[in-house]
Amino acid sequence: xxxxxxxxxxxxxxxxxxxxxxxxxxxxxxxxxxxxxxSAEADEIIEGENLCVSxxxxxxxxxAKDPGYEHKESLYSLEKAALAGGFSEIALLxxxxxxxxxxxxxxxxRKSGDIIKFHPLAAVTLKCEGKDFTEMIDLHHAGxxxxxxxxxxxxxxxxxxxxxxxxSPIGSLLINRPEDTDLTHFGQxxxxxxSTLIGMKGMPRMAEEIMVMRDLxxxxxxxxxxxxxxxxxxxxxxxxxxxxxxxxELIRQAKAKGLPVSAxxxxxxxxxxxxxxxxxxxxxxxxxxxxxxxxxxxxxxGLADGTIDTIVSDHNPQDDESKNLEFDMAxxxxxxxxxxxxxxxxxxxxxxxxxxxxxLTIQPRKILRLTVPQIAEGAKANLTVFEPEKEWTxxxxxxxxxxxxxxxxxFKGKALVxxx
Amino acid sequence: MQKLSTRHLLGIKDLTPEDxxxxxxxxTEFKEVINRPIKKVPSLRDVTxxxxxxxxxxxxxxxxxxxxxxxxxxxxxxxAAGSSVKKGETLLDTVNNILAMKVDMIVMRHAxxxxxxxxxxxxxxxxxxxxxxxxxxxxxxxxxxFSMREKLGxxxxxxxxxxxxxxxxxxxxxxxxxxKKQGAEVMLCGPSTLIPRHITELGVTVCHxxxxxxxxxxxxxxxxIQLERQQIKYFPSLREYSLYYxxxxxxxxxxxxxxxxxxxxxxxxxxxxxxxxADSHHSIILDQVENGVAVRMAVLYLLxxxx
Numbered sequence: 001x002x003x004x005x006x007x008x009x010x011x012x013x014x015x016x017x018x019x020x021x022x023x024x025x026x027x028x029x030x031x032x033x034x035x036x037x038x039s040a041e042a043d044e045i046i047e048g049e050n051l052c053v054s055x056x057x058x059x060x061x062x063x064a065k066d067p068g069y070e071h072k073e074s075l076y077s078l079e080k081a082a083l084a085g086g087f088s089e090i091a092l093l094x095x096x097x098x099x100x101x102x103x104x105x106x107x108x109x110r111k112s113g114d115i116i117k118f119h120p121l122a123a124v125t126l127k128c129e130g131k132d133f134t135e136m137i138d139l140h141h142a143g144x145x146x147x148x149x150x151x152x153x154x155x156x157x158x159x160x161x162x163x164x165x166x167x168s169p170i171g172s173l174l175i176n177r178p179e180d181t182d183l184t185h186f187g188q189x190x191x192x193x194x195s196t197l198i199g200m201k202g203m204p205r206m207a208e209e210i211m212v213m214r215d216l217x218x219x220x221x222x223x224x225x226x227x228x229x230x231x232x233x234x235x236x237x238x239x240x241x242x243x244x245x246x247x248x249e250l251i252r253q254a255k256a257k258g259l260p261v262s263a264x265x266x267x268x269x270x271x272x273x274x275x276x277x278x279x280x281x282x283x284x285x286x287x288x289x290x291x292x293x294x295x296x297x298x299x300x301x302g303l304a305d306g307t308i309d310t311i312v313s314d315h316n317p318q319d320d321e322s323k324n325l326e327f328d329m330a331x332x333x334x335x336x337x338x339x340x341x342x343x344x345x346x347x348x349x350x351x352x353x354x355x356x357x358x359x360l361t362i363q364p365r366k367i368l369r370l371t372v373p374q375i376a377e378g379a380k381a382n383l384t385v386f387e388p389e390k391e392w393t394x395x396x397x398x399x400x401x402x403x404x405x406x407x408x409x410x411f412k413g414k415a416l417v418x419x420x
Numbered sequence: 421m422q423k424l425s426t427r428h429l430l431g432i433k434d435l436t437p438e439d440x441x442x443x444x445x446x447x448t449e450f451k452e453v454i455n456r457p458i459k460k461v462p463s464l465r466d467v468t469x470x471x472x473x474x475x476x477x478x479x480x481x482x483x484x485x486x487x488x489x490x491x492x493x494x495x496x497x498x499x500a501a502g503s504s505v506k507k508g509e510t511l512l513d514t515v516n517n518i519l520a521m522k523v524d525m526i527v528m529r530h531a532x533x534x535x536x537x538x539x540x541x542x543x544x545x546x547x548x549x550x551x552x553x554x555x556x557x558x559x560x561x562x563x564x565x566f567s568m569r570e571k572l573g574x575x576x577x578x579x580x581x582x583x584x585x586x587x588x589x590x591x592x593x594x595x596x597x598x599x600k601k602q603g604a605e606v607m608l609c610g611p612s613t614l615i616p617r618h619i620t621e622l623g624v625t626v627c628h629x630x631x632x633x634x635x636x637x638x639x640x641x642x643x644x645i646q647l648e649r650q651q652i653k654y655f656p657s658l659r660e661y662s663l664y665y666x667x668x669x670x671x672x673x674x675x676x677x678x679x680x681x682x683x684x685x686x687x688x689x690x691x692x693x694x695x696x697x698a699d700s701h702h703s704i705i706l707d708q709v710e711n712g713v714a715v716r717m718a719v720l721y722l723l724x725x726x727x
Binding site: 136 | 664
């Protein structure tokens with residue numbers, strides 16, 4: 001198979017070719033030639049207006065529903081949705097049935113995926129119940145790229161601490177979504193003026209902030225262990241789905257202190273607020289909840305100054321039976337793979353295109369200690385071709401589940417094809 | 421006659437290097453004694469020793485009892501099970517009741533760190549600590565040193581790796597004190613959840629890779645994984661522990677030198693040591709047991725001489 005990408009601007013922060021318009025010729029998955037006006041014969045020519053090309057996009061937080069909940073999303077439908085969104089690699093949360101806690105489940109995910117590479121995130125505790133550890137060293141060697149209880153924040157500080165201690169010698173990463181669930185019992189949305197207006201039980205922002213504080217303190221304790229040999233250039237702890245302005249500030253201060261920490265934000269947190277819940281639309285029901293304009297601004301500022309390293313979809317497919325319900329009966333979650341780039345690019349505050357792309361390509365791979373591919377002759381192709389100026393309306397959902405508040409919305413910027 | 425600097429053996433921490441040398445020299449003589457056809461000497465003929473065990477023990481208790489019998493001491497043994505401890509008697513009352521029967525020396529094992537130290541402030545008999553919780557197990561460290569010296573001679577500059585659950589191990593702490601006092605280098609190896617945070621303040625190094633520790637050391641002292649003392653989870657499973665921290669014979673054979681393999685017992689075969697390693701020519705595990713009797717004879721003999 002020979003593919004020619006015609007006149008695409010290369011977007012890669014810091015690279016020599018950044019900003020250069022080039023033709024790229026790919027043969028059997030390998031970049032053969034990068035040049036101007038290439039005359040190679042190709043089976044497929046990719047052209048477009050304001051065409052750009054970057055490393056393949058990476059989403060490090062996707063809820064896998066396979067095995068166990070294939071009616072919501074199978075790995076097959078997930079791959080199609082991710083490709084439509086421009087992703088060549090995605091990391092999958094362990095909250096499947098069975099939980100990703102054995103070599104077999106790690107292997108199942110790793111060997112699935114036709115074009116896309118699935119990276120398993122393995123559970124920290126059995127069934128993600130926060131009690132007994134999984135065999136983390138063994139799972140690490142089997143190919144788990146990081147450890148997390150996924151949807152379940154680790155509540156017990158001793159379990160959290162011992163996980164960091166246990167993972168530090170093998171150089172792996174703990175991912176935690178910060179939420180003290182004792183403070184959010186029965187919560188349905190952000191605790192604020194809207195939750196008061198619509199009579200819904202709220203989740204206070206401090207539930208997140210308290211756990212960020214706690215986790216950072218525990219991280220500091222581990223890093224300062226006299227005999228610890230921790231490479232502080234790589235994060236040992238990654239915060240998932242930061243949603244509150246104060247969390248951003250806490251992480252900013254921790255990074256300034258040199259703590260090995262990183263963070264992501266879910267893309268829907270960058271455009272919606274609690275106001276969107278006034279109509280009880282369960283497609284906006286997500287955890288952490290949509291907060292306020294002040295938080296949205298702080299999240300963008302965190303992205304711009306590097307406090308937040310990457311944007312994730314937090315793609316969480318839910319079927320009609322879980323969403324088409326009274327608001328407080330409905331499950332949390334939004335699908336977001338297909339719209340991530342369009343949303344981020346459209347609502348972008350303060351990031352250049354190359355900075356935005358950096359957060360979708362190089363940063364997540366660095367956090368997960370994965371090899372960063374290259375745009376170079378002889379390198380294996382791992383590319384996303386996209387049109388950052390293209391206006392498009394999200395009208396056809398490719399994912400198996402339809403729980404998105406983005407349907408019918410118009411965005412600027414779309415992936416054209418993934419070559420990997 | 422040379423004397424110890426202490427009336428009790430509460431821990432290695434309080435011993436001087438000279439004390440250790442004296443115990444080693446005395447133990448050498450007693451080892452010769454217990455290999456004679458008549459293994460018994462009359463040294464402690466007029467001494468009564470109570471073995472007070474508030475915690476389970478097999479080999480330590482047998483070893484002490486045998487050492488006492490070889491020295492011709494009168495002995496009585498007490499274990500918490502079936503005793504008045506179950507009826508709510510305090511430690512001090514229990515021991516004072518035993519002492520009222522004119523006992524000269526107490527050998528005690530207790531689950532609380534510092535229990536023998538507490539007792540030493542309130543009673544006049546000599547006390548030998550046979551293990552106090554996760555604190556010290558001095559006679560084990562002494563017999564370990566004795567066994568190492570039989571193999572390697574002077575321990576100054578020798579490299580000793582202690583591998584396993586350091587956090588819950590009284591053997592590890594007593595060994596660290598004993599080895600440092602004899603000039604040895606000590607490396608600790610185990611999952612980072614099982615290594616005390618401030619342990620490097622004792623002048624030891626820490627490593628999390630068993631193969632590196634084995635390649636470094638002259639002696640590997642492998643500790644039992646103490647599942648019974650872990651009320652909190654410190655590692656995922658025995659399977660994972662044995663996969664990444666267990667030692668087998670192949671690992672020993674692949675080293676470019678001979679090392680000495682030790683274990684204080686009881687071994688979890690297939691967990692911290694495979695059978696082929698535990699039973700290999702590297703292993704001096706049964707020598708340790710034999711030396712335990714000689715070393716305990718030396719300790720009891722030297723403490724009795726203090727009175």
